[in-house]
Amino acid sequence: MTTTASATPTGAPAAAADGAPQVPADLAERIGAIAEAARGRARRTEETRRVPAATLAELTEAGFFRLVRPRAFGGYETDFDVLAGHVLTLAAACPSTAWACGLFAAHQWLVASFPEQAQHDVWGDGSEGLVCGSYAPTGVARADGDGYRIGGRWAFASGSDGAQWAVCAAFLPGAAEGERGAPVFFLVPAADYTVDRDWDVAGLGGTGSNSIVLDDVYVPAHRTLALSATMSGDTPGAAVHAHNPAFRVPMLANIASCLAAVGVGAAAGALADFERTAGARRTRGALAGGGNPVAGFATVQLRVAEAAASVDAAREVLLRDLRARAAATREGRAVSVEERLLSRRGQAFAVLLASRAVEAVNGATGGRGLALDNPIQRAWRDVGAVSRHISLNWDAVGTMYGRSALGLEPQGQY
Template sequence: MSTTDTFAQPRTEREFADRIGVIAAAARARAEQTERDRRVPDTTVAELRDAGFFKLVQPQAFGGHERDFDELVRHILTLSAACPSTGWTCGLFAAHQWLLAGFDRRAQHDVWDDDPDARMCGSYAPSGVARLDGDGYRISGAWSFASGSDTATWAVCASFLPTPEGVRGAPAFFLVPATDYTLQDDWHVAGLSGTGSKTLVLDDVFVPAHRLLPLSDAMAGTTPGAALNSHNPGFGIPMLCHIPSCLAAVAVGAAAGALDDFQHLAGTRQTRGALAGAGSRIAGFATVQLRVAEAAASVDSAKDLLLRDLRRRVETVRAGHEISVEERILSRRGQAFAVSLAVRAVEAVNGATGGQGLALANPIQRAWRDVSAVSRHISLNWDAVGTMTGQAALGLSPQGQY
């Protein structure tokens, strides 16, 4: 039975959360298969589509719910506690509806008029080669780490704009349909295996100029779409205040799921080794109790940090104020530090699972690998983001992405 048969369209956040909870339970049952297949099952994608998840932050003008990003992140936390690869991939599908809303209105029509349920993967690091061609550009090259590429119908690929003088210009996002690229099946990894983050290969693909978005506009929140959707200042929030929060939520949700699984394990399991005292309840060991407390405090703190910063940014723009560079860096700090807390949490519980925790079917070890993979993402690396934050706090020029 599909979710559309089970639920009416949600009217409140609580109703929507209940709906996502049902889908998350199904995604959890498919998590091991998702990892083996290296992609989120079509069934899960269809269930989330039917639930309206991908339309959560899409403009109402194109059939979206136009909700705030903190609500989206809460649902990503729920999905990621069940299956981190599902939370990562489908969270990006939803977040990219908001990103597309920043493009020229003609680009939005190009995508949503033909397919109101279009899904976009993306590769943000500038790559490939772009050259001028009449009223557009031709781009060629390879774009790595395009999560959800197996089921995406469009892609956002970043490249440097050419100039008439032949000098490399500023970076920009190019919007291309899936029919214009091929996939290089190179996603064989130890963490977030189910995200299908393969490489997109483009060969002399024409992109009309209206399907281009300067990266500087996306970073500052001064996009064409922000002006078009001026009734909702949330569309003018700088990209890096929002998108990395969805990725950080995967690590935090995965850590929360691992903690729940470990608490169930510790509450029922007894030791078998003579050195530890055969027949003793795992929950009775003080070291285990401390690990649970540390993991719980880390997860709670990370959730609060992520959601607080999202709410503060939207409160700023709704009050009619521009989000400052300082606030943008604070969002980046919160995202990366939330991931570091998730790493701390999942390390605490995974280290206490014993030999049984080595099984590939054990969700705790999968969460441990997936959280480690999230922490390696350049936008969430604490060493890089923390250094940038410290530079700003000390009055130096911050070096990094914000």
């Protein structure tokens, strides 16, 4: 499960002339093979409420978790559209695996936003440094010497069972007694928190999005990161890795896109499963008459067309926006508020399209589609869960964008 920070995964080509690790040439093929293995484990993943250790080991060996990590710590420094593309592949097979592991990979980039010493804390011992997280601020930190003490309960920490670290959000102490200051991310090792395995849900059940509990834990100041810095992209880590402007992309433009990719990939997988099976299905009587091919019904054909168009459009919007934000930083400018809102709109709308797609095909599966072994019903439940995430909920994000488009101050996360 662990490798040295300078080593490249098995099957990777030699490092470049400058010594920087390179993306394995066969990574897409390896991720595809891992996705097929994850498909076979999907129901078990859901039942155990965690990604299997075997899947984590396979993705670690393949180099998946290094995609957006800094090269200084053994990563490949790809743009987020590359990571999102692999998340789409995983999600078509097992959305829970894609969600938890996509976050593990994306959080490598988030760790790179912290001060340099924090990055050494996570990766300096050769650990893979898998990080779960809970972004909603809980409670107020207490100043203690050169750092802070935090305690409380943080919900929805996806991948908590397999993580070595956690990012927990809390407020800094305010200027006056009882006041709260700015919200901050605190980076905490697994030894300092416990996992309450309270994740027992109808969708994305295998993500292990449990609550983590901290009891008056000390966090040094160098393991803190202001949320305002992550939202703008002007972070301490961006200065450390100034050779690559992609580290200046605002957090929600990148990480929320990986979450949206789970919904889109899951819908694509459901559509592919439906197309594979519909041709062999025949009606069993009743109103439709017996023995008629399901694929021959115009209503079913329209559902497939709608789902295919929705998935295609969602994928294009998602990847287009990721590439545009990376290009903006390479032009030497900060990503504007308007561009950040465009990313948020695209993420939420992509999930809305994915919801429409999976609803279309799930509704045509008939009684056999109710079986828990049927991957289409699992994708339907999982996409529904994705759409409830506050960063991807169309009602919340759509109104935020609409306010801005109409000249009002946007309200929400961007």
